[in-house]
Amino acid sequence: MNIDDLIVGFDRALRTLASASTSVRPYPAEQAESADLGEDEMAHAAGLMRVNHSGEICAQALYSGQAMTASNPVLKGELDQAAREETEHLAWTERRLEELGARTSLLNPLWYAGSFAMGAIAGLAGDRWNLGFLSETERQVEQHLGGHLDTLPQGDARSRAIVSQMRTDEGRHAQMAEDRGAARLPLPIRAVMRMTAKVMTTTAYRV
Numbered sequence: 001m002n003i004d005d006l007i008v009g010f011d012r013a014l015r016t017l018a019s020a021s022t023s024v025r026p027y028p029a030e031q032a033e034s035a036d037l038g039e040d041e042m043a044h045a046a047g048l049m050r051v052n053h054s055g056e057i058c059a060q061a062l063y064s065g066q067a068m069t070a071s072n073p074v075l076k077g078e079l080d081q082a083a084r085e086e087t088e089h090l091a092w093t094e095r096r097l098e099e100l101g102a103r104t105s106l107l108n109p110l111w112y113a114g115s116f117a118m119g120a121i122a123g124l125a126g127d128r129w130n131l132g133f134l135s136e137t138e139r140q141v142e143q144h145l146g147g148h149l150d151t152l153p154q155g156d157a158r159s160r161a162i163v164s165q166m167r168t169d170e171g172r173h174a175q176m177a178e179d180r181g182a183a184r185l186p187l188p189i190r191a192v193m194r195m196t197a198k199v200m201t202t203t204a205y206r207v
């Protein structure tokens with residue numbers, strides 16, 4: 001790690017938290033038409049999409065932290081690339097929240113800081129563990145998004161289109177890490193990751 005990495009990391013943090021993200025790929029909800037949603041359905045969809053937006057803030061932060069401390073330059077580059085890909089998810093969830101007339105989580109700076117620190121620790125553990133952390137994160141997110149598809153209002157075709165594209169992408173990210181030799185993390189670490197994610201998702205649904 002050197003001072004340049006730190007500056008790049010800090011710059012990305014500010015941009016992630018402050019500015020609207022952009023997407024290269026088309027918005028997955030473009031062709032989808034949501035039914036007229038009731039007030040409760042709107043609020044529920046907004047809560048879930050706020051959770052997903054915060055999840056993507058965490059993904060950015062994790063990858064940036066991991067890239068900062070990774071010693072292998074090839075992996076460092078791949079992690080930077082992955083972080084950029086996640087900005088599309090950030091853009092999509094942000095846009096859907098706007099459409100739903102809802103805001104992003106007020107605690108995003110907190111989620112970012114915590115995730116960045118976790119990523120930096122994973123990066124220090126060496127490539128196999130760093131990749132293992134990546135694959136476990138992506139698999140947990142993939143599962144979590146599957147759960148959202150079960151609970152999002154059936155009529156909310158727009159949110160559903162976004163979430164299912166994200167789920168496909170996260171599965172691909174996990175596969176990439178596994179193909180590169182990711183270690184399987186020990187059960188206690190996986191459990192702690194699940195618990196941490198639970199705190200974030202429960203809070204971001206409301207705040």
Ligand SMILES: [Fe+2]
Binds near residue numbers: 166170
């Ligand atoms: Fe993502």
Ligand SMILES: [Fe+2]
Binds near residue numbers: 059086173
């Ligand atoms: Fe991902």
